[in-house]
Amino acid sequence: DVKVTQSSRYLVKRTGEKVFLECVQDMDHENMFWYRQDPGLGLRLIYFSYDVKMKEKGDIPEGYSVSREKKERFSLILESASTNQTSMYLCASSFSPDITQHFGDGTRLSIL
């Protein structure tokens, strides 16, 4: 079974802090994704990566950056956290962007 592991289930940070969310997958997937999920808005793509050191902006990249130094790990970075970044963050991976994506359990991030 594919395992996508997010480093934290719950995280509380303060405005202005630099926040790192980590995601690791164990199935040698080329593609990895970061989404945020907000009530009434569904899942929105922040960034995705189709290979090591490659990244593409999704629908809402502002305020975020990503890092993919190794194939199995995809990090989401909030450079200077703000309260409007309080959300559920979900990581996913897949062999191809348009086939089944495997999701982590999510990180519920609160910015105070």
Added chain:
Amino acid sequence: KNEVEQSPQNLTAQEGEFITINCSYSVGISALHWLQQHPGGGIVSLFMLSSGKKKHGRLIATINIQEKHSSLHITASHPRDSAVYICAVGAGNQFYFGTGTSLTVIP
């Protein structure tokens, strides 16, 4: 503009009822996915289909490519089916999500 529309947004059912959740999409797709998200956040893939119908236990998913429409049916619903059900479509290099249907099944 939403590429994927789901209905209803919220659904409450009595245990044992037959449930239908609908999904319409506006883009050309390679496949449509039904996902389930339980309280606590984890998302699992229920079905991936590009034509016809698939069945897994009490869950049935159908798709009509010409009408760009899919339905997820749950037969003999149970409280453990309470979750958010999300329709998603893969189109080229993109993946589009519906906003989800929150289902509550009351004992």
